[in-house]
Amino acid sequence: MKAVWKFKSLYIMMLPIMAYFLIFSYYPLVRGFMISFQEFRLIGNRPFVGFDNYLAVLRDSSFWDTLQNTLIIGGGTLVVGFVMPIVLALSLNEVFSTWFKKVTQMIVYLPHLFSWVVVGGMWILMLSPDTGIVNQILKLAGAAKPIGFMSSSDYIRWVMVLTAVWKEMGFTCILYLAAIVSINPSLYEAARIDGANRWQQVKYVTLPSLVSTMKVVIMLNVLSILRMFDQIFVMRNGAVANKVDVIMMYTYQKGILEFKIGTATAAGFLVIFATLIITFVTRAIIRYDEG
């Protein structure tokens, strides 16, 4: 007890932080958990209804549609977004001119700085069929008629995947570049003495050295799949809603627009449970804790 007293000023310093987490992290979590088992009414008591809210979500076909969209768009983003930064980092690593390398790094990182409203807005305007620059370029290349990328259900998912990769590619690339810089040069020398050409050096030295960074990136990206919201909210439109609305969009619509608080909260908690399960499964699959 005496020890605790000795440290009292430290506890006082920690107090606002802990208070913040209690009110804005733990309380909403507990409160939400309770609400997900209640029939939510604005006034009066809120009777417990067991798993009714969860069943309502699971019986709702639009929930399954949004889950499917989440997996398709998220999965696509995960795969393309995993490959591209590695390709970019490896090809930057082969560049000899320092300034070209620096400038490229600086430029590819740029889109990460901006919000989805800015990035989504830019792409919506650029992809527009009548005046957008993309269709103008396609026309120059000999395309017969303009494509309405944002309103076509064939293209829209690809638009989502590619814009997401476009935005985050440079950010992820920095992680790989930092890992490449820290590779021991004597490994390359040894490889060269053994007669390895450039490609073999990449294959036997660079790539194996990036495995642990790859694991971190996979972990981060898997967790972000279920959280997709801003991008979809900004770039969706009525014509393609059934192709792109993701789980968080479902929660938002149910809770904020339709005010079905119980259902929306239950959907949110399904996402939390799923996140925990996916975290453990992914960790096990990629052997995250080994190296």
Place this chain on the structure above:
Amino acid sequence: MLDKYPHSGWASRLFDTINTVFLLLLIATMIVPFLNTFALAFSTNFASMQPGIVLWPKEFSVEGFSTVWNRMQLYMPFTNNVIVTLVGTAGHLILCAMAGYVLVQQGLPGKKLMVSLIMLTMMVPGEAIMIPLYIVNKELGLLNTLTALIISGLVSGFSILLMRNFFLTVPSEMNESARIDGAGDFRIFVTMYLPLAKAGLATVALFEFVSRWNQFTPALLYINNHAKYTLQIALKSLIIDTDATSSNFIITTNVRMAGIVIALLPLVIIYPYVQKYFVKGIMVGANKE
């Protein structure tokens, strides 16, 4: 950079050429959208509506900016955004640094518990408790206030751990000797630890500044009142709510693009100066611990 062996052989040279072309194409996909956006923003209303590959303003004008700033009153959300960003970043910095300082103290009872509590908050995706958070803010009477936006994300586990990692580099003997001289914790924190962790503070401040400037979801949830709109929300309705006619005039492309330019300009201006901190922050953050 280590020197790979000299460029002998045509295969090697061919690869270098292809590689450079690939990178140039990639840079083009990054630069062209921004050039296009800036060029259209600085075009006249009429010119901005013409089809064409525009990378430079055809007829230079700031019509779009004056329309969006004055007529559509973007200065209001812009001001709100500045307030929320500055106050929020300052508060975030002070609180997270303080927590980071506490967590490097040796022999503090309950430190493990505190760390676990903080780590746990990082496990829960914030979007998933969107609705309960909305209810909590409602009950606290924070809906439609800038306070709600400042509080949102005021403390984050990520920043605390980042600060803690920076403070770990401060030798603990300094702390002890200051204590013997009779300095209190708060004083040691302010006069010794903060100045020694300038790079850490800059990194956290920077990340927070960018994410606050771009803050979207909280504003979408908590703000309905036009006077309290922040920049991203105002932009969303300007760019995306597609009915291009407001009450009495047509919103031309240059007006929308001018809105985008206003939103990204502060970030573009600071970016070259702060790039090194970004890289540093990403590195510290990606440490597997």
